[in-house]
Amino acid sequence: MQIALTLVSPDPDAAQQALAVLAPALAGCHARVKEPRPLGPVALDLLVEADAVAPVRAAAEAVLSDRAVDVCVQPWNGRRKRLLIADMDSTIIGCECIDELADFAGVKDQVSEITERAMRGELDFEAALRERVAMLKGLPLADLQRAYDERVRLNRGARILVRTMTANGAKAFLVSGGFSFFTSRVAQAAGFQADRANTLIEAGDSLAGTVGEPILGREAKLAALNEEAAALGLDLAETLAVGDGANDLAMIGAAGLGVAYRAKPIVAAQADAKVDHADLTALLHFQGYAVSDFVTD
Incomplete structure (x- = not known):
């Protein structure tokens, strides 16, 4: 072959x-x-x-x-994929948004430790998310926009990856165990056509310390891959999934090409390919795109 x-x-x-x-x-x-x-x-x-x-x-x-x-x-x-499903935190962007919110709330050390363990697959994701969000109770809503403006940056190559694939007829979908406040903004900045994430519950002008149910985790990310592929009439062999944490494992395993980006060991060990050194345009090269094919505007 x-x-x-x-x-x-x-x-x-x-x-x-x-x-x-x-x-x-x-x-x-x-x-x-x-x-x-x-x-x-x-x-x-x-x-x-x-x-x-x-x-x-x-x-x-x-x-x-x-x-x-x-x-x-x-x-x-079949290496050129027609659907991209991408994780957001530490994949398309260079931070974990919940950790940055925790910094504004004065509990970053505690929250970051839980985040790391959850991404390594050592904790139940849904329980860990509820625990971390509870620590954000009372955080002013204004700090969400402040966190986005001051802390959230697209990883190198993210916009080129998304723009190039969509310009060539693929659909790009941002799916996150994080929060819709951030995915909606990151999706627009990078050029994703749709996004799906969890919802932070508000209480007046601050966070209530709870998250909307059901929580979007590992199985929900896999469901997003299956649902989007079915809606487009695609076989899963025509899809690409990329992520870094344990809650990305199901979609990475099911996609035609599952890529671990700067990933936790449990993810890197099970993905079809790893990106540990290059930027996100490596995913375009994996599909056979040359630099001359990149959409950079």
């Missing part, structure tokens, strides 16, 4: 240098490498002929584990 092996690195020389060690490793699993195709200054695409994806992926990841190179191995056909 024909397999796409894509190398992406922030170091312009790293992807090219990786070929020297990659070729013999692939030969060891009876894979034949075709001529590499540059996708840009920091990305290379290889057409590989082999019997199966799994041995090629294992060989490539093993030999490149100590290099600043992100690797994606997948079937060549």
